[in-house]
Amino acid sequence: MFGRLEDFEREARAMIHRPAPGVLRTTLARFVLVVLMGFPAVAPAVAQDATSRERAREIIDRVDRLLRGESSRGRVTMEIATEHWSRSVEMEVWSLGTEYSLVRVLAPPREAGTATLKADQEVWNYLPRVDRSIKVPPSLMMGSWMGSHFTNDDLVKESRIVDDYDFDITFEGARDGVPVWEFLLTPKPEAPVVWGRIEEQVRQRDLMPTWVRYYDEDGDLVRTLTFSDYREMGGRLVPARSLVVPADKPGEETRLIYHELVFGVDLDAGFFSLRNLRARR
Amino acid sequence: MGRDAVWWRVAWRNLWRNRGRTLITASGLAFGYLAAVLIVGLTDGMSAELAENGTRLLVGHVQVHADGYLPERSMYRTLGDAAGVDVQALLRRVDAHPGVVAAAPRVYGGGLVSSGEQTKAALLLGVDPQRELRVSNLVSNVVDGRLPDEGAYEVLLGTELARQLQVEVGDELVLVAPAADGSMGNDLYTLVGIVRTGSPGLDANYALLSFSRLQQLMALTPERIHEVVLTMEDPWAAPTLASALSSELEPAFGSVSVEPWTELRPELFEYLTLADAVNFVIVIVIFGMAVFGVANTMLIGTFERRQEFAVVRALGTTPSGVGRTVVYEGIILGTLALIAGALITTPLFVWWHNSPPDLTGLTSGFSLGGSQWRPILRVEYSLDAPIISAVALLLTAIFAAVYPAWKATRVPPADALAGR
Numbered sequence: 278m279f280g281r282l283e284d285f286e287r288e289a290r291a292m293i294h295r296p297a298p299g300v301l302r303t304t305l306a307r308f309v310l311v312v313l314m315g316f317p318a319v320a321p322a323v324a325q326d327a328t329s330r331e332r333a334r335e336i337i338d339r340v341d342r343l344l345r346g347e348s349s350r351g352r353v354t355m356e357i358a359t360e361h362w363s364r365s366v367e368m369e370v371w372s373l374g375t376e377y378s379l380v381r382v383l384a385p386p387r388e389a390g391t392a393t394l395k396a397d398q399e400v401w402n403y404l405p406r407v408d409r410s411i412k413v414p415p416s417l418m419m420g421s422w423m424g425s426h427f428t429n430d431d432l433v434k435e436s437r438i439v440d441d442y443d444f445d446i447t448f449e450g451a452r453d454g455v456p457v458w459e460f461l462l463t464p465k466p467e468a469p470v471v472w473g474r475i476e477e478q479v480r481q482r483d484l485m486p487t488w489v490r491y492y493d494e495d496g497d498l499v500r501t502l503t504f505s506d507y508r509e510m511g512g513r514l515v516p517a518r519s520l521v522v523p524a525d526k527p528g529e530e531t532r533l534i535y536h537e538l539v540f541g542v543d544l545d546a547g548f549f550s551l552r553n554l555r556a557r558r
Numbered sequence: 559m560g561r562d563a564v565w566w567r568v569a570w571r572n573l574w575r576n577r578g579r580t581l582i583t584a585s586g587l588a589f590g591y592l593a594a595v596l597i598v599g600l601t602d603g604m605s606a607e608l609a610e611n612g613t614r615l616l617v618g619h620v621q622v623h624a625d626g627y628l629p630e631r632s633m634y635r636t637l638g639d640a641a642g643v644d645v646q647a648l649l650r651r652v653d654a655h656p657g658v659v660a661a662a663p664r665v666y667g668g669g670l671v672s673s674g675e676q677t678k679a680a681l682l683l684g685v686d687p688q689r690e691l692r693v694s695n696l697v698s699n700v701v702d703g704r705l706p707d708e709g710a711y712e713v714l715l716g717t718e719l720a721r722q723l724q725v726e727v728g729d730e731l732v733l734v735a736p737a738a739d740g741s742m743g744n745d746l747y748t749l750v751g752i753v754r755t756g757s758p759g760l761d762a763n764y765a766l767l768s769f770s771r772l773q774q775l776m777a778l779t780p781e782r783i784h785e786v787v788l789t790m791e792d793p794w795a796a797p798t799l800a801s802a803l804s805s806e807l808e809p810a811f812g813s814v815s816v817e818p819w820t821e822l823r824p825e826l827f828e829y830l831t832l833a834d835a836v837n838f839v840i841v842i843v844i845f846g847m848a849v850f851g852v853a854n855t856m857l858i859g860t861f862e863r864r865q866e867f868a869v870v871r872a873l874g875t876t877p878s879g880v881g882r883t884v885v886y887e888g889i890i891l892g893t894l895a896l897i898a899g900a901l902i903t904t905p906l907f908v909w910w911h912n913s914p915p916d917l918t919g920l921t922s923g924f925s926l927g928g929s930q931w932r933p934i935l936r937v938e939y940s941l942d943a944p945i946i947s948a949v950a951l952l953l954t955a956i957f958a959a960v961y962p963a964w965k966a967t968r969v970p971p972a973d974a975l976a977g978r
Contacts (some may be wrong), residue, residue, distance in 0.1 A: 361634050362740045388741055401733075404744045408734050411672045416679045424740040 333444035333460055336484075348373045349511070351538035352383075357425045357531045366423065371542070375558040378432065382423075393422070394554040395432045396546075403554045410551055426500070426521045426531040430471075441468035442475065449481075456481040471497075483507075483514055498524045510538040565879060570888035576859070583855045584895040587951055590848045591899030592906065594674070594947040597844075598837045599907060599937035603914070606835045606938045607795060612826045613819045615757060618662075618787035619796045620803065621822060622652065625813040626822050627784060632736060633667060633776060638812045642781025648811055649689070652788055655806065657799050660692035661788040665769045667776050669735030669743075671715070676723045681764045683736055684772030684783075687714075695788045696755060698768065703727035703761060704752030708768045716761035720752045733765065737777035745775055796820055839921040841946055845954040852891070852958035860884060860962040864956045867966050868974030877967035884966050888959025899951065900944070910937045 347369075355366045367384040381392040387529035390405035400413040413420075418430040441464055448459035462475035471492035478487045489502040500523045517535045573580050601967055613619055628634040637643045645663055665684030670677055683696075687705040690697050697705055697714065706712035713731055716721070725731065729749045737743035742769040747767065755761055790799060796818030804816040820827040860867070867880050917933040 284649070355739060359740065361738065364740045391742065402742075404732070404734065404742070407744055407746045409672065409746075411670060411677050411732060411734060412675075414677050414679055417670065421736065424742065532691060538820050 296472050329446040330444060333446045333458075336458070336479075337439060337444055339459075347540060348544045349538060349540050350542045350544075351510075352536045354534045354536065355423070355425055355531060356534070359424075359529050360526070364424070371544060372549065373494050373546065374545050375551065377546060379549055379554065391423075392554050393432070394549060394551065396549045400429045401551060401554055408555075410554055426523055426529065438462070441465060447476075452478070457487065469555045485514065485516060500524055506534075510535060512541040513540060564882045566886050566890075569883045569890055571822070572859075572863070572883065573887055573890055575812060579855060579859070580891065580894075583687070583852055584891055584898060586851055587848055587892065587895030587955065588899035588902060589851070590844050590954075591896065591947050591951050592903045594841045594844045594950065595899075595903050595907065595943050596910070597840050598943035598947070599910075599940070600935060600942050601833050602938035602943065603842075603936035605830045606611060607932070607934075607936060608826060609712055612823055613793060614788075615755060616694055616696055616760070617819050617822050618693050619790045619793050619819050620788050620800050621817050622786040622788075622803070622807065623784065623817070624647075625815045627815065628817070629671060631666060631784070633736075633778075633784070635652070636778065636782035637784070637786070637814065638781065640782075641914060642779055643783070643811045645781065645783055646690075648786060648807070651807065651810070652786055652803065655799070655803055657792065658789050658803075659789045659791055660689065661786055661907055662686055662689035662693045663783045663864075664690075664785040664787060665772045665776070665778065665782075666770055666784050667735045669733055669775075671719065671723060671765050672732040672734065673723050673725045673729055676725075678719060678722055682733065682772055682775075683764055683766045684769030686769055687768060688765075693787050696760075697753055699754050699756070700751045701754045703749070706750055706768050706771075709770050710768060711745065711747045711771060712767065713747040714751040714753050714766040715749060716764050717752055717754045718758065718762035719765065720749070722762070725749050731765075734769075735772075735775050735969075737775070738782075739777045740779065743775040743777055745771075746961050747771075762811050793819065838946070841950050845947075845950040848951075849954050852888070853961055855961055856884065856888065856962040857965065859887075859967045862967075863958055864969050864974045865977075867969040868971040871969065871971040872975065881963040881967040885956065885959045886965035888955045888963075891959075892955025895955065896948055896951050900948075903944070905924075907937060907939075910935075911939060949961060 337405075337491045350372075353368050353370055353371045355368060357364055357366070364385075366382055366388070369383055370378065372378040376396070378395045379392065382388050382390065390403070391485060392403040394401045394403070394410075400418070401410050402413060403410045412418070413429045419428050421427070422429050422432060440488050442462040445461045445463070445464055446458055447461045448457070450456065457485045458479050460479065462472075462477065464470045464472065464474070471493075473492045473496055475492070478489075479485065480487060485507050486504050488504065491499045491501070493499050500521060503520045504518070506518040506521070507514055507516050509515075510517065515535065515538060519533045521531045521533075523529055573866055578835050584659075622637070624635045624637045624639060634640070637648070649661055649663060652658055652793040667684070669680065669682050671680045672678075685697070686708055687697060687709070691705075700714070701717065703714075706714055713733065715725070720726075724729075727749055731747045732744060733747055734742060734744045752764070753761075769783060770780060772778075773782060790796060798818055798819075800816040800818040804814060807814050807816070870880060871877070914934050914936040917935065921933045
C-alpha cells in the first residue's frame, strides 16, 4: 500500500527492484561454467590424501583454469513460464572467459535485435525500438534479465565464486548408481554474496554437474538449477538443457536449450563494445 | 415561573453587590473559554493540516482497486482483472456517487528512465493529468514546463530525479518497463515538465505520464488500470462512502476493494482520533481548574450573606428558594462570562486564523505518519470547539454554584441571626 511516504518510497523501490518471480542469482561464471561450457570431459586426478576442503578446491580450480580465456559462440532458446505468461526467446550468445559476454535476441521478431552486453562489471541493454543503449543502474541489478528468472546481477558476478566461497565435499559415492561428488559452498565471512549456501552435485565420471541448489541466509531453498541432455557440442561434452525452478513460485521456470555451441571462436575484448552491442546482424 | 422570576432578579442583584469580585470571576471564566477554544483550534489546525497533507499529496480520500491489488501491487491485478473495465464508465459512476468531488484513474509501473549516459530506476505513474489535478497535489506544483497532454509521448519528472538525470524540459527520455506480456517495454518520450511535490521520496523517484501511454508501454490494454482515486467533500465520511461505493461498483466492475484513507493511512487516522480525544482532556483540565476558583468565590459570597439567608428563611422562604438564587447566580455569571469570552475570542480567533504565526525560522516542522506538518500555528474554525467550551463553561459555573448553594440551604435561621 502506498500509505505513508516512507512506505511509498519503500514500495517504489520494491516495485522497481522486485526481481522476476523467483529470483535467480546464478553467477555468469556458473552460467558459463556449467551451462555454456560444461565441465571439462576429463576427470581430474585428485590427490586422495588431501582434506575434503583441499580436494574440493582443487576440482573447482581445475575447472576454473580451463575456462580462463576461453571464447565461445552459441545459439540458445530461453523458455520462460510465469503465472501470467509464457514466452520463448531465441538468442545468440558470445562469451570470452568469464569477463565478457554479449547476448542478442533473434526472435520473436518484435524483440529481435534487443541485446545485452556484459563487460567490466557493467550490464548494458540495447533497445532497437528506440535505438538506445542503456546501462542497467546498480539499483536494478537484482531485477529480472529479459523477463526470465535470471537477474542482471547473475550476469556480472563473474568467476568470483571461486574467491567468495569455501568448498567442502559433503558426499562422495553413488547416487542412483552414478558416482558423484556433492559440494557445499559456504560464503567466506567477508564475501559480498547473496546466498547463504549453495549445494552442487557433480558426476565423478565426466565432471558434469547434475544440479545446483541455492539457499538464502535463513537456510531456505530459493531456486534449483537442473541439468540434462548431456551431449557433444563444439567437441566437448555439455549439458544442452538447463532448468531453473524458483522455490517460491510453483509452476514457474526458465529453461535454456542449446542448439549450437562452438569453442575457440576468434574474439577479443574489443568485440564486447557498445558499438557491437548496437550492430544489427 | 412567576415566583421563579423573583429569584432570578435576586440573583442578578446579588451578583452586582460585589461588582469587582463578579467581574474578576467572570473574566477568569472568559479567559478559560478563550484558552480552551484557541488550544482546541490549534490542535484542530494541526490535525487538519496533517489530514490534508497526508491525503492530498497522493493517497486521496478513497481508493478503488481490484481485490488483492494491495499490498503487493502486482501489475497484473488491474481493475476487472485481465479483461479490465470501461475506464470512462467507471469514472462517470464514481463521479456521480454522492459526496464525491473528483475522481482520477491511475496506472502504476516500475522501470527505468534514461537520458544520454544517465539511467535511473523510477516509479512510473500513469495518470489523467487534468483529472489528477482535481484529486491530488501530485502534479499541482509544476516548477518548469507544463503537464503532459493525455495520450502524448510526454513525461513529467520530479525535481530530484530530473537533476540526477541531468535533463531539462524539452529533452528526450527513454522509458523502459517490464511489460505484462513478459517483454521489455521501451519507448521515446519528451520531458515536458518538472514537478516539485515537497516530498523528497516522490521528487527523487517518480516519472509521470498519461495513463494511456503507460498502458501502452507496459502492454496493458486501455481497459486495464490499477486504481481510481477520489476526493470527497467531507474526508471524515470516507469509511461510509467507501462501503457504499464498494457495493455500488461490485456488480458492474468485478470484485473491487474500496479503501478509505483511514485504512490506507491508519497511523494518521489514529493520531487524529487521539488528537480529538486530547481536545476533550484540555477542555476538562481548563474548566476543572476554573470550577474550584469559581466555587471558592461563590462560597465566600454565601458565607458573607449568612445573615441575609437567615432573614429570608425566617420570613418564610423555603431552603430550595435560597439554594436556587445561588445556582441562578452561577448561571448568570456563566452566561456573562460566556458572552465576554465569545467577544474576546472571536476577533482573536479570526485574526489568528488569517495570519497564523509562522515559526518556520525557529523550527523546521515535523513529519508524522508520513504527513508533513509545517511550523505554522494555524487555528482551524470548527463548531465543536466553541460549543464544547461553552457547554463546559456553563457547567463549570453551575457546578461551582452547587456546593455554595447547598451550604446556603443549610443556614439555620435562628443561629445565624443570633450571630452564632
